[in-house]
Amino acid sequence: MTAAQVVFYGACLVMLGSALYVVLGRNLVHCAFALVATLVGVAAFYVFLGADFLAGAQVLIYVGGILTLLLFGVMLTNRIYDLKISTGAVQVFPGAVAAGLVFAVLVWIIRSVDWNAMDTGAPGPTSEPLGKLLIGDYLLPFEIASVLLLIALMGAAMLVRRRTRP
């Protein structure tokens, strides 16, 4: 077993373990911090796949942005003096059966398809080609994503605005 494999399967363990804590833990704040470990594990996967810019964006946007937003959500929707910020779970057994079935079907598909995969090697530094693709071949999706982001943030601000009675 090479060092790369050790690191890869270690990242797998950290990622799946903390993901399980996110769905099983009793304390919501602990769940949010377990989600940090999961997202950093995904960033490690991106590094393994040679997606360096994406790994940086993952840490910056997810851990720095989305997770902070989620923590604000946890803190604002549970009273702070309510020390045990807990979350209940229902129907654990049917949920586990359904998720297990989904996993079994996915693994069956993955194992039965001949992927015809060939490792094309790490693509090298990706920031420059990604930037050229975003303002070249993928200009339209890029612009649509920017407009979507603008609309979504304006909509979010509208939704939480305190309505003043006329």
Add this chain to the structure above:
Amino acid sequence: MIPLEHYLIVSAALFSVGVFGILTRRNAVNVLMCIELIFNSANINLVAFSRFIEGALGGQVFALLVIVVAACEAAVALAIVMSLYRITKQVNLDKAAELKG
């Protein structure tokens, strides 16, 4: 070298964990965290396919767009959760049944 199937199986496991969370958790913010897990598993697949099958960067561009959509989703969904909390003083999804006929 790590083969493609291992990435796919790990991402399937992450997806299933997210599905399990969405099915069983009752706190709206926690369900949002599970949705983030599912987004990330899809992203792993996109990047793995772009490296092992496409051999170009298109998959990474789409993974970036998925991250943008995830940010939009988190912002709007948290706004809805905050409104729900302001109206009903709780974020339990079983109790939020005002729209049920």
